[in-house]
Amino acid sequence: MSEDMKPFHWPVRIYYEDTDAGGVVFYANYLRFLERARTEWLRSFGFEQDQLRSEYGIVFAVREVDIKYLKPARFNQQLTVSVENIQLKQASMAMQQLVSKLDADKSELIVKAAVNVVCLHSEQFSPCPIPKPIFKVLKACI
Amino acid sequence: MSEDMKPFHWPVRIYYEDTDAGGVVFYANYLRFLERARTEWLRSFGFEQDQLRSEYGIVFAVREVDIKYLKPARFNQQLTVSVENIQLKQASMAMQQLVSKLDADKSELIVKAAVNVVCLHSEQFSPCPIPKPIFKVLKACI
Amino acid sequence: MSEDMKPFHWPVRIYYEDTDAGGVVFYANYLRFLERARTEWLRSFGFEQDQLRSEYGIVFAVREVDIKYLKPARFNQQLTVSVENIQLKQASMAMQQLVSKLDADKSELIVKAAVNVVCLHSEQFSPCPIPKPIFKVLKACI
Amino acid sequence: MSEDMKPFHWPVRIYYEDTDAGGVVFYANYLRFLERARTEWLRSFGFEQDQLRSEYGIVFAVREVDIKYLKPARFNQQLTVSVENIQLKQASMAMQQLVSKLDADKSELIVKAAVNVVCLHSEQFSPCPIPKPIFKVLKACI
Numbered sequence A, B, C, D: 001m002s003e004d005m006k007p008f009h010w011p012v013r014i015y016y017e018d019t020d021a022g023g024v025v026f027y028a029n030y031l032r033f034l035e036r037a038r039t040e041w042l043r044s045f046g047f048e049q050d051q052l053r054s055e056y057g058i059v060f061a062v063r064e065v066d067i068k069y070l071k072p073a074r075f076n077q078q079l080t081v082s083v084e085n086i087q088l089k090q091a092s093m094a095m096q097q098l099v100s101k102l103d104a105d106k107s108e109l110i111v112k113a114a115v116n117v118v119c120l121h122s123e124q125f126s127p128c129p130i131p132k133p134i135f136k137v138l139k140a141c142i
Helices: A027-045 A049-056 A132-141 B030-041 B048-058 B132-141 C031-045 C049-056 C132-141 D029-043 D048-055 D132-141
Strands: A008-015 A058-069 A078-088 A092-103 A108-123 B006-015 B058-069 B078-088 B094-104 B106-120 C008-013 C057-070 C079-086 C092-103 C108-122 D008-011 D058-069 D078-088 D092-104 D105-119
Touching: A008 D078, A027 A058, A027 A078, A027 A092, A027 A108, A049 A058, A058 D132, A078 A132, A132 C132, B006 B030, B030 B058, B030 B078, B030 B094, B030 B106, B048 B058, B078 B132, C008 C031, C008 C049, C031 C057, C031 C079, C031 C092, C031 C108, C049 C057, C079 C132, D029 D058, D029 D078, D029 D105, D048 D058
Parallel strands: none
Antiparallel strands: A008 A078, A058 A108, A058 D058, A078 A092, A092 A108, B006 B078, B058 B106, B058 C057, B078 B094, B094 B106, C008 C079, C057 C108, C079 C092, C092 C108, D008 D078, D058 D105, D078 D092, D092 D105
């Protein structure tokens, strides 16, 4: 089912802040890009994470990332970051996130990540079920 | 008076995370280094900022930075960051912070900053006097 | 003259990466936002900084920032960053940059910065005049 | 064999720059900590990465990270980051890196990462064998 969902895409421009003295994007910064795309993916359903926290008392936290660096990306390049292949469970979500470089007419895969996100009480940081209204919307869309 | 104080120094090593594709330290990252030195300067008096927050309900926040970039610093170099010339007021502190590169036998000035820090209620972020016990210790030392 | 120029504006969304445990944007990160706006301001004239480097052998480097933090900004808020009041010289530019928070119907000033940028040879990092074609375009537009 | 090596440890203090509005260390920042520990581990053998680049024309680049976030870490805490269980190959290294929180008398595991590092020509970013003098020293020590 999740295989059928159209991937969500979010554009990321590479600024000086993202690069390092090797001339390429510093490896930790791709996790910032992945987080931006997940935030915008939730927003695309109308879920604002500050409201999820104040209304439901929950936060989504990353439990695991398996990230493969396939090609370097450089200053000033334009990337797109996806959220796709979501596996929704009661208290967590697994998903794939791809970072690709957009050139004239082709797309080149830069980074491939498997991300596991859990739903936590925002105070105690203990696991809790994804609130029903959120679960239902996500379930319907993937 | 503050002129007599011996400057506080904190070492900073430049890692890949600190540099950019220009081959030098990214200009925003010096503000991270300045903050580390101020944190360690407060710690040198026994002031832990998480305790200042839980016990006194205050945070120190930066109100203004005037930072001059004099020379570039590069990957793997060893820097030292100072806190000096402190001007202590009831609800704020002004200070100078220098970032220098340590080489064999000389020190080279990289960055020079004038920093203004205010004392705020940690919840409302409204100005408040520096708590007496803290003020007294700082006053005696500068 | 520069007073007449319409300010350039660039939108910045606040993600988790930008905030700190105080619940607000970490003070160094505003310099990342300022840099993004300057990069996009140059791009709006067709100047790509990687091309400026490869074609003209120059980089623009920040020589001084005087930044005032007026109000805090929080996770998930939408900001706009300006470039305005440019003073163009042979080998440098001074400008003002404002960061404002966009709410329903008003704009609230968060950060105000005076920034001084110099033109440098990309290898030796020594000052050099802004290349004529760039100078002419900027001169005509401010 | 690598099992017998004593793990290398590097201390990391958590500053405001490392945390986010959730009150804990931002997940991408652990990769900064892992990189610092690997840099200092190489330095402990006398290998300075800027020299590896200028003398041998190589850089070590991360090919894959599988990182598990087990517990949160907070502002002002003291962590230790390890490099251990190194598997040395001709042109790459696999290793485990643990991030632990140091309290009074116990150590608590925060983050567990499996990291794969490859040796690349610093210009073309194409794979190349780890230079013999480096390989020999590492081989003898793990």
